[in-house]
Amino acid sequence: MDLGLQDKVALVTGGSKGIGLGIVRSLIAEGARVANVNRSEAEGRALEAEYSQQGHDCYFIQGDLTDTSACQNAVEQTLQRFGRIDVVVNNAGVNDGVGLEDGPAAFLESLKRNLIHYYAIVHFSLDALKKSKGCVINIGSKVCETGQGGTSGYAASKGGINGLTREWAVDLAAHGIRVNTVLPAETWTPLYEKCLAAMPDPAAAKAEIERLIPLGQRFTTIEELADMVVFLASPRSSHTTGQIIFVDGGYTHFDRKCTSPSDITSFGAAAD
Numbered sequence: 001m002d003l004g005l006q007d008k009v010a011l012v013t014g015g016s017k018g019i020g021l022g023i024v025r026s027l028i029a030e031g032a033r034v035a036n037v038n039r040s041e042a043e044g045r046a047l048e049a050e051y052s053q054q055g056h057d058c059y060f061i062q063g064d065l066t067d068t069s070a071c072q073n074a075v076e077q078t079l080q081r082f083g084r085i086d087v088v089v090n091n092a093g094v095n096d097g098v099g100l101e102d103g104p105a106a107f108l109e110s111l112k113r114n115l116i117h118y119y120a121i122v123h124f125s126l127d128a129l130k131k132s133k134g135c136v137i138n139i140g141s142k143v144c145e146t147g148q149g150g151t152s153g154y155a156a157s158k159g160g161i162n163g164l165t166r167e168w169a170v171d172l173a174a175h176g177i178r179v180n181t182v183l184p185a186e187t188w189t190p191l192y193e194k195c196l197a198a199m200p201d202p203a204a205a206k207a208e209i210e211r212l213i214p215l216g217q218r219f220t221t222i223e224e225l226a227d228m229v230v231f232l233a234s235p236r237s238s239h240t241t242g243q244i245i246f247v248d249g250g251y252t253h254f255d256r257k258c259t260s261p262s263d264i265t266s267f268g269a270a271a272d
């Protein structure tokens with residue numbers, strides 16, 4: 001299937017690692033030109049050089065997105081380099097464990113790490129998106145649907161992203177701009193691997209999480225997430241907007257009984 005992304009320009013936040021890196025690679029594989037915003041330089045510059053050698057654009061922009069001026073600068077640099085923006089992928093974020101006991105100042109900092117820059121990047125890209133009749137894809141999290149405990153800032157941010165997805169889809173429909181969110185639950189990334197490696201029995205911890213994922217008892221891959229993002233970025237999804245799409249192997253919505261280790265799968269079937 002030709003996704004029609006050849007030479008389109010995508011601004012991706014947090015595209016040097018994890019899910020964002022998968023999104024960048026998939027966009028470039030479809031012929032898109034990418035601007036990639038991150039704090040740390042090493043991976044972003046290496047990625048830029050790797051693609052430059054192959055004749056592709058993966059333009060690195062250094063910036064900490066918690067600073068609103070860095071968001072504005074990222075949009076301006078993308079426009080200076082490419083002259084247009086067709087796709088915005090808001091991806092950078094961190095489950096920073098700012099809970100109820102941490103207080104309002106820490107909560108606000110968490111919103112800056114996870115929510116405010118999603119708004120700022122789209123705000124500063126608005127004129128360019130209107131010109132290109134572009135699209136926005138936000139990366140959310142199951143945490144705002146299920147709760148996790150101890151992570152109020154992240155949960156509120158991700159809930160806010162779902163709300164903004166519907167709000168912006170309405171705002172921007174008249175301009176032909178589509179807005180959608182791709183929502184992961186458990187996606188296997190180097191960071192996830194590092195976190196589990198710090199546990200007393202990493203293999204057992206991984207198996208315990210996998211058991212809870214109905215489809216295939218395995219983590220979602222970065223590529224599976226990226227494929228959905230790239231499809232939503234493409235004109236092949238031209239009538240899809242305001243949607244929150246769970247790429248999670250059924251983790252968030254399926255009946256808990258289907259991943260139960262005990263034999264209760266048929267319990268309650270008559271009543272349900």
Ligand code: NAP
Nearest residue numbers: 014016017018019038039040064065091092093141186187
């Ligand atoms: P990751 O591996 O830590 O990658 C995050 C990327 O974002 C990095 O390249 C990081 O680069 C960049 N970044 C983070 N904060 C930034 C900031 N303030 N300014 C600039 N760049 C920043 O994370 P991931 O697991 O791929 O997560 C990506 C998205 O998926 C996040 O929104 C996360 O909430 C969501 N998600 C992931 C999972 C999962 O299972 N992995 C589950 C649910 C939701 P630098 O550190 O170099 O800045």
